[in-house]
Amino acid sequence: MLTNKDLMKEVTDYAERVSSHEMQVAMKVHTHVRRYLGDFLFREGFIEIPPVILSPITDPLNHPTLDPTFTCYGHNYQLTKSMIFHKQLAVLGYDKIFSFSPNLRFEPLERVKSGRHLFEFTQLDLEVRNASRDDVMALMERMYAGLMAYCVETLKDDLASIGRTLTVPAAPFRRVGFLDAKEQYGESFENDLSRDSTDPLWIVDIPLLDREFYDREDPERPNILLDMDLLYPEGYGEASSGGEREWEYAQIMKRIEKKEQDPLDFCVLVDLAQEGKIVPSAGFGIGIERLVRYICGFDRIEMAALFPKVPGKLCI
Numbered sequence: 001m002l003t004n005k006d007l008m009k010e011v012t013d014y015a016e017r018v019s020s021h022e023m024q025v026a027m028k029v030h031t032h033v034r035r036y037l038g039d040f041l042f043r044e045g046f047i048e049i050p051p052v053i054l055s056p057i058t059d060p061l062n063h064p065t066l067d068p069t070f071t072c073y074g075h076n077y078q079l080t081k082s083m084i085f086h087k088q089l090a091v092l093g094y095d096k097i098f099s100f101s102p103n104l105r106f107e108p109l110e111r112v113k114s115g116r117h118l119f120e121f122t123q124l125d126l127e128v129r130n131a132s133r134d135d136v137m138a139l140m141e142r143m144y145a146g147l148m149a150y151c152v153e154t155l156k157d158d159l160a161s162i163g164r165t166l167t168v169p170a171a172p173f174r175r176v177g178f179l180d181a182k183e184q185y186g187e188s189f190e191n192d193l194s195r196d197s198t199d200p201l202w203i204v205d206i207p208l209l210d211r212e213f214y215d216r217e218d219p220e221r222p223n224i225l226l227d228m229d230l231l232y233p234e235g236y237g238e239a240s241s242g243g244e245r246e247w248e249y250a251q252i253m254k255r256i257e258k259k260e261q262d263p264l265d266f267c268v269l270v271d272l273a274q275e276g277k278i279v280p281s282a283g284f285g286i287g288i289e290r291l292v293r294y295i296c297g298f299d300r301i302e303m304a305a306l307f308p309k310v311p312g313k314l315c316i
Contacts, residue, residue: 012315018306022296025158026304029151029292034100036150037124040143046228047094051101052086057268060261062212068108079104082285084214087127088245092272094314100124100288109312115300116237116290120309127283131264133226133244136282137202140230140240141171143198151295164297167198172276173230174201195235203229213255214226214269216244230286236294242284249273268274 017023017030027166034239054070059082063102069076083101090097100186101123110118121281128136148168151159159166174197181189181203206215208223215227252273254261271279304310309315 004314007316010314010316011274014307020261020305022152022162022298023306025162026292026296027306028158030156030288030304032151032155033147033288033292033295035274037143037145038098038100040146041096041126042148044096044139046096049086049090049094049099051099052083053079053102054078055086057085057266058082059252060212060259060265061105061275062210064108064225066297067097068097068106081105082123083098083125084212085266087125088247088269088278088281089272090278091127091129092277095129098124101125101285102229107311112311112313114237115285116293117311118289118301118305118309121290121305122155122288123285124284125283126289127135127245127281128144130245131280131282131283133204133282136242136284137173137228137238140242140286141173144230145169145171148295156293162296164295166295169199175204176201178203190231190238191228191235193235194231194233197231197232197233201231203231208255208258211243211259213252213259214245215248217251217255226282228284230284232290234294234297236290239290239294240284240286244281244282245280247273247278249276249278249282252278270304299302 054077056077057081058078062083066158067078069078080101080103082103083099087097101264102120103123104120106119107117145168148166152166152168181193185192206225206227208217208225213223213249215225218224218226225243229238230240231237232239246255252270269278289301289304293301296304298304302310307316
């Protein structure tokens, strides 16, 4: 018998949530989304690689999170916050790769207010060898527009039953410079731009210190990165983040130093770069729960997850 009152309440809430009509639709959307995205990438010539849960290296991110380490067989491991480094390693052997990757990011408690943060989620992560930012942006636009068209055709009745109507955007999506957006809207520009938009849009040319060291600095524009964020319309916020990657040893070391980080934390990438084995690539990740939330038009992301992990809450 359960004795933890918080856990008992979570089980009771789950029993109600799992049988709700909204959750039935959400899980059907999940199934179709994963199948569509996998099939799309297969047709595009991608190889699916298995996800990585534990590793000595993982994404440092550009905002604070709790970073627990685990000792296993005498070695330290971390939980995967994203497969960014593993993607860079995978394209040493394959031109195009993707993975449905579980990510664990123990976010600050205040992020629960956003309605779009979980501390365990799944990310479709992909990378393309010798690709440019424009290449992967065009790929995302094809994939996103194709998925919306598929949902409109295949899931129209299910979405209508929860009061949701989708539109299919036309490519190319609008591009807005990070600094221009910040000047016009202020610090909350992502939320404001998303809220005011009826179609997805890109935020591009993000300042160097606002992102991680592995995002490539534009060789023609110092301190500006060749990366991008995709924003959902209707106020649903960030959908995807990605860009070109640093691959040259000297540049990687310079960027790590600028971020005041320890090269030993990224020794696998650093050592291979020093040997000249890292190759140019570009890619992005898109959160599956956020995507399902947008497609369904839900107020909060936990409505789009069967076992949602909400920051600060005991979750089954």
